[in-house]
Amino acid sequence: MMVDSEDYKSRLKAYTHGRDYVQMLRESPGVIVDLLRGVPDEVLHRSPVPGKWSIAEILAHLADDEIATAWRYRQMLENPGCTLPGFDQDAWAQMANNAESIPEDSLDLYRSLRQANLRLLERLAADQWNSWGVHVERGRITVEGLARHMAGHDVNHIEQIRKILETAGTDFG
Numbered sequence: 001m002m003v004d005s006e007d008y009k010s011r012l013k014a015y016t017h018g019r020d021y022v023q024m025l026r027e028s029p030g031v032i033v034d035l036l037r038g039v040p041d042e043v044l045h046r047s048p049v050p051g052k053w054s055i056a057e058i059l060a061h062l063a064d065d066e067i068a069t070a071w072r073y074r075q076m077l078e079n080p081g082c083t084l085p086g087f088d089q090d091a092w093a094q095m096a097n098n099a100e101s102i103p104e105d106s107l108d109l110y111r112s113l114r115q116a117n118l119r120l121l122e123r124l125a126a127d128q129w130n131s132w133g134v135h136v137e138r139g140r141i142t143v144e145g146l147a148r149h150m151a152g153h154d155v156n157h158i159e160q161i162r163k164i165l166e167t168a169g170t171d172f173g
Contacts, residue, residue: 012152021151025118028154029111032059035161036103039168044103048164053093055164058157059106060098061089066113069150073120076133076143084133084141121147 016024036044036055044055053061068087075082093099098106121143129144141149 015152015155016148021148024151029114031158043168048167055161056101056103057098058160059103060101063106063109064092066110070113070117073143076131080131082133084135086137
């Protein structure tokens with residue numbers, strides 16, 4: 001199921017407004033590492049409320065989304081105007097059993113894929129940022145638009161992680 005409400009889109013846009021979204025993409029993995037330093041495994045796997053993702057599941061989702069984003073960037077650059085399918089994040093989470101994922105593995109995959117995507121973005125010519133595709137659920141999106149979206153997506157999940165840790169109510173650092 002794709003999360004794509006107007007509220008969600010507005011929130012992601014607000015997170016990046018007036019900010020260097022590429023720098024945000026660079027910083028997000030480190031922010032997450034710092035947040036999770038010393039957090040026990042049982043806290044990482046605890047769902048905040050029934051039906052909501054645990055921190056471990058959020059980390060696995062970030063890795064999954066980075067996989068999809070890597071492909072989307074490359075498709076838009078190779079085939080401007082291409083169709084970009086969506087994916088059912090809940091189905092991916094269930095197929096991979098994200099509830100039982102190893103947080104460190106998910107974080108390592110997310111960080112590695114993010115670095116690969118950043119290397120690609122850093123090499124783009126100015127006009128390549130305008131390469132575009134048509135996302136089946138969101139419509140026309142450019143490489144720049146997708147990068148901005150992903151920076152906001154990171155902040156959204158970082159905020160979720162912070163709230164879960166606050167609810168856990170223990171100082172892990």
